[in-house]
Amino acid sequence: MALIVHKYGGTSVGTPEKIKNVAARVKSVRDAGNSVVVVVSAMGHTTDELIELMHQVTTDPDPREYDMLVSTGEQVSASLLAMALQSIGCPAISLTGGQAGVVTEDIYRKARIKEIKLDRLKKELKAGKVVVITGFQGVDSKGDIITIGRGGSDTSAVAVAAALKADVCDIYTDVDGVYTADPRIVPNAKKLKYISYEEMLELASLGAQVLHPRSVECASIYNMVIHLRHSQKPDEGTYIMSASQIEKMGGSKMEKQAAVRGIALDENIAKIGLLNVPDQPGTAAKIFGALALAKINVDMIVQSIHSDGSAADMAFTVDRPDVKKALDITEQIAKALNASKVVSDADVCKVSLVGIGMVSQPGTAAKMFETLAQEKINIQMITTSEIKISCVVKKELGKKAVQVLHAAFGLEKVA
């Protein structure tokens, strides 16, 4: 008998009919002799509808009241799912984040979970009930309702699973699992059976938006196995676990052979360049300090020094929606620094190879550059980390780059 945590997103509980489907699935898992805790998001577009209603009342909502308002969405879906379970003869109870003991920091709208007090949860599980918990929320030290940021239900599920020392955290969504690349771009992309936390984190933040990055981070801290799978299909999806767990599961051989585990494409970026920046200490700090102050997230940064050492060219990428604001700030700083020119280019994208094995196989980067060169895909920027290599290329060549790299690294054969 295992203890299993399920998480269902808004699409999976979007209608009364879908809620009944989820109930049937949960019941079958319980009937097989398992204890089950279910974490749910709000139904369909409920959260957006509540926010729309709010905007008719105020354009500048107080964060505390915002949390009070939007947290009702999960309360509705949780109680309906508990009722659906009961109606098919499966004992169940719904609990708000607060009732389930989810205690957060005293920060509205984007708190982190501090701890989970398990008394009530354990009591209900011991009584043989499926416990349905509202995702995305907890309470602070004052008993106020706190949400943990959009998409946070994934994190709620992993945190509850970790606190309960559950055997696995099944995250049900509308994709089959994690693929070596987006199957819409690479038709023979392979679904991965296993992927490590580190690789998943890179992929999640690189535009393969199947899982909230914070949930992966939380899972990695507590070594909680996440099973990402489709809510309407019985097949297994992808297990997200530590490299050592993967080795135990027999996935290690392939892991060591395949340096690259996945290729991600991020088309939502723009590039900003400063030319002829006088090469003085503190230049980078001035630019990126100002951008950070404006809450603009900077991703890749490349600096090249002119051959005479007198000046440097600098380039960085930001999220596409931030490009105008970033450009304004950069131009002000450039003037102060006596840089000769600021240019921006939104016609770019980022292609990234991800894989833990890269660290021990130094040929990966060279092979990537060679493959792109053969296809006459010009590389504008490069950054590397121990488990990732990213290249910025012209936007129209992004999909092509993913396809040729997928073939070159033989990812259709990865397992």
Add this chain to the structure above:
Amino acid sequence: MALIVHKYGGTSVGTPEKIKNVAARVKSVRDAGNSVVVVVSAMGHTTDELIELMHQVTTDPDPREYDMLVSTGEQVSASLLAMALQSIGCPAISLTGGQAGVVTEDIYRKARIKEIKLDRLKKELKAGKVVVITGFQGVDSKGDIITIGRGGSDTSAVAVAAALKADVCDIYTDVDGVYTADPRIVPNAKKLKYISYEEMLELASLGAQVLHPRSVECASIYNMVIHLRHSQKPDEGTYIMSASQIEKMGGSKMEKQAAVRGIALDENIAKIGLLNVPDQPGTAAKIFGALALAKINVDMIVQSIHSDGSAADMAFTVDRPDVKKALDITEQIAKALNASKVVSDADVCKVSLVGIGMVSQPGTAAKMFETLAQEKINIQMITTSEIKISCVVKKELGKKAVQVLHAAFGLEKVA
């Protein structure tokens, strides 16, 4: 500086626009130097919509989950009202029933309020905030969300007002106040300036559905003055208070002169009669015990003994929707009792005079019967209490009866 509790029903907070109107009203009261607590119902038909959604999932909802579900309606309206107040520069905070310290019995869907723990409420008031509380709900000893029965927001408001020893509990609704009769029936019906708890209780349960009877009962226990008034008009409505408070307010003279304070018409009744019931001890207990077991509310009961003492005729009234069920049960009992016949009549209504002064003015009943007789309105049943006389008459004559009685007792001159 006074401490004032406002209560707004679902119609008054039915749209974002109306919520802003309520906010403006609350702010003006606070700006005049008062402390204000607001109790709100769910927006418009939210509760019905949630119940409709629920019926798509289950036809037999668990009461605990029902409470978890429907309580979200008030949480939405409370947070929106708090935001609307903040957006016009009025410090505000919304609290759920649980956060506001409303503790109920451990009975789902229809609990009574046990106590109100004032720590948080007092703290927020002291900080200068308007406190917006979700009506209709509290928490039980386990911390589960409990609703207190439909229409219970009136009771929430009075209970909070009583606990805080507020100066007045303003209940805002879509009528001007309490009238001597329904103005749609009696065009010159007079709005009452004051009415006693006892009179209001009789009127509330007699079909003048402006106020939840439990709220009046609660107010009478704690001597909390209720001011029933229109949410869109500045005028004063009707004060509901104890007879001694009314005397102090200068309303006593009129009170003593006018025995009758209001006339109510209840068209939602049906009459059931048992003929020739053998007159034995325990007969009434058998009939009404069986009806009580089936949760059928019996109102008027009349028994007349045949002149030879051998048998009795018995008649009683029930709510119209219950008549079929009540008839089935009565027929079974009648057979067992050897009663000769059971008859039912849904073509009836109940006209009631209400007034504390009646107890000292014995001519009221006679005058009522005489007035009806002059108009050839036949009286089928009569019951009397110290402050009420009710007559069952043919349904089509009900409105006429109210009109002639209103004129006969000079209620257009009452204040």
